[in-house]
Amino acid sequence: MSVRGVAAVVGIHEYESRFDPQASELSIEAESARRALDDAGLEKSDVDALYSHHGWNLAEYMNMFPDVIDTTQMGGGSYEFFAAHAAAAIAAGQCEVALVTYGSTGRSGGRAVERNPIRGRVPALPDGFEEPYGPTTLGRYALVARRHMHEFGTTSEQLAAISVSTRKHASTNPFAVFRDPITVDDVLNSRMVSDPLHLLDCCIVSDGGGAFIITSAARAKDLKKKPVYILGTGQAVAHPGIGNRDLTTIAAGQSHKHAFEEAGVTHKDIDLLMAYDSFTITVLTTIENLGFVKKGEGGAFVETGALDLDGKLPTNTDGGGLSSNHPGQRGIFLIFESVRQLRGEREGNQLKDPKLALAHGTGGSLSTRHSGGTIILSTEV
Amino acid sequence: MATEQQPYRKPLPELHPEIAPYYTGGLRAELMIKFCPNCNISFHYPRTVCPECLKSDTVWRRASGKGTVYSYTITYQNLSPGFREEVPYVLALVDLAEGVRVMTNIIDCDPKDVSVGMPVEVTWERAEELAIPKFRPQKS
Amino acid sequence: MSIRGKAAIVGIHEYESRFDPQASELSIQADSISRALDDAGLTKDDVDAMYSHSGFLLAEYLNIFPDNIDTTQVGGGSYEFHIAHAAAAIAAGQCEVAVISYGSTARTAQRAIGTGGTATRRVPFHPEGFEAPYGTTTVGIYGLVARRHMHEFGTTSEQLAAISVSTRQHAMTNPFAVMRDEITVADVINSRVVSDPLHLLDCCLVTDGGGAFVMTSAERAKSLKKKPVFVLGAGQAVAHPGMGTRDLTTIAAAQSSKKAFAESGVKHKDVDLLMAYDSFTITVLTTIENLGFVKKGEGGPFVAEGNLTLKGKLPTNTDGGGLSSNHPGQRGIFLVFESVRQLRGERDGNQIKNAKVAVAHGTGGGLSVRHSGGTVVLSTEV
Numbered sequence: 001m002s003v004r005g006v007a008a009v010v011g012i013h014e015y016e017s018r019f020d021p022q023a024s025e026l027s028i029e030a031e032s033a034r035r036a037l038d039d040a041g042l043e044k045s046d047v048d049a050l051y052s053h054h055g056w057n058l059a060e061y062m063n064m065f066p067d068v069i070d071t072t073q074m075g076g077g078s079y080e081f082f083a084a085h086a087a088a089a090i091a092a093g094q095c096e097v098a099l100v101t102y103g104s105t106g107r108s109g110g111r112a113v114e115r116n117p118i119r120g121r122v123p124a125l126p127d128g129f130e131e132p133y134g135p136t137t138l139g140r141y142a143l144v145a146r147r148h149m150h151e152f153g154t155t156s157e158q159l160a161a162i163s164v165s166t167r168k169h170a171s172t173n174p175f176a177v178f179r180d181p182i183t184v185d186d187v188l189n190s191r192m193v194s195d196p197l198h199l200l201d202c203c204i205v206s207d208g209g210g211a212f213i214i215t216s217a218a219r220a221k222d223l224k225k226k227p228v229y230i231l232g233t234g235q236a237v238a239h240p241g242i243g244n245r246d247l248t249t250i251a252a253g254q255s256h257k258h259a260f261e262e263a264g265v266t267h268k269d270i271d272l273l274m275a276y277d278s279f280t281i282t283v284l285t286t287i288e289n290l291g292f293v294k295k296g297e298g299g300a301f302v303e304t305g306a307l308d309l310d311g312k313l314p315t316n317t318d319g320g321g322l323s324s325n326h327p328g329q330r331g332i333f334l335i336f337e338s339v340r341q342l343r344g345e346r347e348g349n350q351l352k353d354p355k356l357a358l359a360h361g362t363g364g365s366l367s368t369r370h371s372g373g374t375i376i377l378s379t380e381v
Numbered sequence: 382m383a384t385e386q387q388p389y390r391k392p393l394p395e396l397h398p399e400i401a402p403y404y405t406g407g408l409r410a411e412l413m414i415k416f417c418p419n420c421n422i423s424f425h426y427p428r429t430v431c432p433e434c435l436k437s438d439t440v441w442r443r444a445s446g447k448g449t450v451y452s453y454t455i456t457y458q459n460l461s462p463g464f465r466e467e468v469p470y471v472l473a474l475v476d477l478a479e480g481v482r483v484m485t486n487i488i489d490c491d492p493k494d495v496s497v498g499m500p501v502e503v504t505w506e507r508a509e510e511l512a513i514p515k516f517r518p519q520k521s
Numbered sequence: 522m523s524i525r526g527k528a529a530i531v532g533i534h535e536y537e538s539r540f541d542p543q544a545s546e547l548s549i550q551a552d553s554i555s556r557a558l559d560d561a562g563l564t565k566d567d568v569d570a571m572y573s574h575s576g577f578l579l580a581e582y583l584n585i586f587p588d589n590i591d592t593t594q595v596g597g598g599s600y601e602f603h604i605a606h607a608a609a610a611i612a613a614g615q616c617e618v619a620v621i622s623y624g625s626t627a628r629t630a631q632r633a634i635g636t637g638g639t640a641t642r643r644v645p646f647h648p649e650g651f652e653a654p655y656g657t658t659t660v661g662i663y664g665l666v667a668r669r670h671m672h673e674f675g676t677t678s679e680q681l682a683a684i685s686v687s688t689r690q691h692a693m694t695n696p697f698a699v700m701r702d703e704i705t706v707a708d709v710i711n712s713r714v715v716s717d718p719l720h721l722l723d724c725c726l727v728t729d730g731g732g733a734f735v736m737t738s739a740e741r742a743k744s745l746k747k748k749p750v751f752v753l754g755a756g757q758a759v760a761h762p763g764m765g766t767r768d769l770t771t772i773a774a775a776q777s778s779k780k781a782f783a784e785s786g787v788k789h790k791d792v793d794l795l796m797a798y799d800s801f802t803i804t805v806l807t808t809i810e811n812l813g814f815v816k817k818g819e820g821g822p823f824v825a826e827g828n829l830t831l832k833g834k835l836p837t838n839t840d841g842g843g844l845s846s847n848h849p850g851q852r853g854i855f856l857v858f859e860s861v862r863q864l865r866g867e868r869d870g871n872q873i874k875n876a877k878v879a880v881a882h883g884t885g886g887g888l889s890v891r892h893s894g895g896t897v898v899l900s901t902e903v
Binding site for chain 1 (some may be wrong): 397398399424428429430432433434435436437
Binding site for chain 3 (some may be wrong): 001002006026056059060063065066068073074081084087093125234236237239241242255364370
């Protein structure tokens with residue numbers, strides 16, 4: 001048995017504000033939950049499963065008593081894991097209407113994602129073998145970028161092309177933080193944060209969050225909006241292992257296999273890729289590891305404008321974490337944009353008649369421990 | 382109003398706009414509780430979003446400050462700073478006249494005199510820029 | 522569809538030591554996983570799903586690359602939630618062999634779990650901001666429920682103490698239990714009051730420890746080393762103050778047990794063993810009532826009659842529980858170990874005769890504030 005077509009995303013809401021000092025993480029989640037339920041045509045009382053890192057805190061805030069609770073913490077990719085878990089729980093009859101939420105005040109809370117607040121003694125494993133050497137989130141990704149350049153001749157210009165394409169998409173998104181077009185030179189001339197990654201290779205830090213609703217395919221038919229079915233799911237983690245991991249092979253190399261197999265679709269069928277873009281190198285390795293191009297060919301691929309709306313693989317059409325928003329864990333936004341595109345609701349940057357979207361969330365740190373969650377979504381079963 | 386002369390060592394909440402009036406109302410001797418006009422109910426703890434209808438047009442209302450003890454425990458051991466020096470103290474849940482229950486301390490009486498159902502009224506403990514709502518036996 | 526009989530527990534290992542300064546949380550989990558796999562007759566290569574709060578840290582430590590990862594954290598009851606989630610994933614074909622593990626060095630680290638209070642100066646406003654300023658401790662949070670239970674139903678300290686006494690009797694048969702000397706009701710009542718009405722001997726221990734168990738599909742379970750213990754039903758719930766109106770003596774178990782019993786088709790009278798989370802005696806009392814074994818308010822007399830002993834109507838916590846055997850902070854996993862031992866007939870020295878059905882109920886968090894309840898119904902037969 002599989003979860004193919006058993007469940008569908010039927011309601012979404014992306015919290016609009018990117019800077020909201022009046023909001024709390026829980027208020028963002030509760031507010032978004034109501035709007036996502038409205039979008040689906042469901043009520044709070046229909047919800048019987050809750051997927052959120054705030055677990056019982058959110059249940060209390062919303063005065064809810066769900067029958068399934070999942071707080072799986074896999075960093076930014078958690079929301080693709082939530083979708084996979086919810087599909088299984090629905091398939092197994094444990095619940096019928098699952099609410100998935102995220103809220104963060106990463107910007108108004110003054111969180112410096114690039115700095116590390118650790119002081120004094122760190123836990124022995126694994127931090128004790130990393131923190132003494134001063135890794136930052138950026139530095140952990142830069143190690144992958146450097147190795148990719150060494151192995152495949154990838155250039156900073158090629159990475160910059162990802163920022164340029166993503167900004168083009170952002171220019172059509174009224175909620176995006178950055179909407180002015182940029183060039184490859186702009187990226188290369190922005191300050192170096194952790195060589196070879198420049199400031200414009202990095203995602204922004206914003207407030208935000210949102211919610212989406214998953215229900216059974218049977219129930220989805222009667223709701224307000226066109227259902228977006230979950231065709232395939234894949235989950236994976238990657239880590240240094242026994243100290244011999246190939247840095248350019250990431251969790252996506254494992255998770256996508258299960259997702260494609262379960263969905264029964266091929267790469268050429270995919271109309272939209274939503275790839276986690278904490279950094280440009282994240283997108284590059286994701287495209288390669290998902291199997292859209294061979295390893296080492298990603299640089300040349302993105303340089304041709306393949307990620308644009310009229311490119312071979314339109315990617316991050318909402319403007320991504322690089323230009324639209326990134327409150328810390330961006331995986332949930334990949335689902336929102338996938339659903340908007342598949343519903344035909346992406347005003348100003350709509351793909352023509354898309355049928356299949358792939359969302360791949362990456363959480364954690366690419367060169368050390370990270371997660372990869374792949375979800376294949378479709379308008380048809 | 383009870384005041385603390387020593388530096389305050391017990392835990393305090395982050396004073397976020399979503400909850401601030403609960404911990405600053407006491408500066409004006411007002412106990413503030415959240416109310417949803419759509420649902421016509423009070424609720425606690427305070428939230429921007431109503432936990433019943435999930436709408437965000439909730440308002441603050443001044444509560445009577447009167448209530449009864451729903452449950453309590455006399456704490457004899459708490460190793461954290463501030464409370465370590467204060468044991469035994471009474472941790473309690475108080476049902477307010479407005480229909481909501483708040484966690485609090487019962488002060489200004491012998492812990493052994495506290496009982497379930499006892500009528501109590503609000504008082505405040507000053508702590509830095511905050512006033513922490515606490516309760517004491519109602520004066521008859 | 523339901524998960525009834527779709528998955529089984531096929532291997533267990535309880536970490537023996539209760540104080541092990543040489544161990545780490547990860548080494549306890551890795552060692553236990555290795556032994557639980559041995560117990561099942563499986564190897565590390567068979568594992569394709571991992572349920573642990575240590576998430577990718579544990580995957581790295583063990584050098585495994587599972588296809589299903591779940592780190593759901595709902596306190597001490599997490600492991601019953603992990604069973605429910607793993608059973609769904611196995612039923613849905615997302616994985617075949619799941620390892621669930623736990624490791625803690627709470628004693629070595631001298632963690633004051635029950636009475637440490639809150640050392641942070643400024644706490645998050647939701648929800649701690651409305652609790653920590655009033656001096657909440659874990660014992661106090663449970664003491665509030667005990668006081669209310671006494672007020673509503675006339676429950677006495679002597680009745681609560683009877684739970685400690687029964688549990689100690691069980692612990693006397695467990696060579697790994699920390700406390701093995703017989704105690705009386707008077708011993709409990711005369712132990713010092715920590716948070717009135719709870720005495721020291723109403724409270725669980727703080728130890729090191731952990732363990733692991735292995736779940737697989739019912740199909741694959743048939744060909745393994747040990748007799749499978751099937752998951753017949755699983756229920757999950759959380760409870761919290763809601764709008765500020767919650768009845769304190771109604772706990773999450775009331776919701777989770779309905780689902781678990783309905784799914785399993787098992788009746789209360791069919792249950793041979795109850796493994797009830799026993800952070801405190803009041804946890805056991807409210808669990809027995811909310812699971813529906815007795816009516817609300819009848820728990821006190823029921824436990825005072827010795828019904829939790831091996832000869833009683835509802836043998837409970839036959840390993841010695843958190844009150845006497847071990848409690849590294851999140852004890853839900855040990856409820857599963859003892860259930861499996863009893864159902865396999867491997868509980869040397871305290872075996873229930875021909876046990877067929879066990880119920881394990883894990884409670885996590887603070888009973889008078891936010892807590893979780895996970896109920897699983899386990900059986901030797903489908």
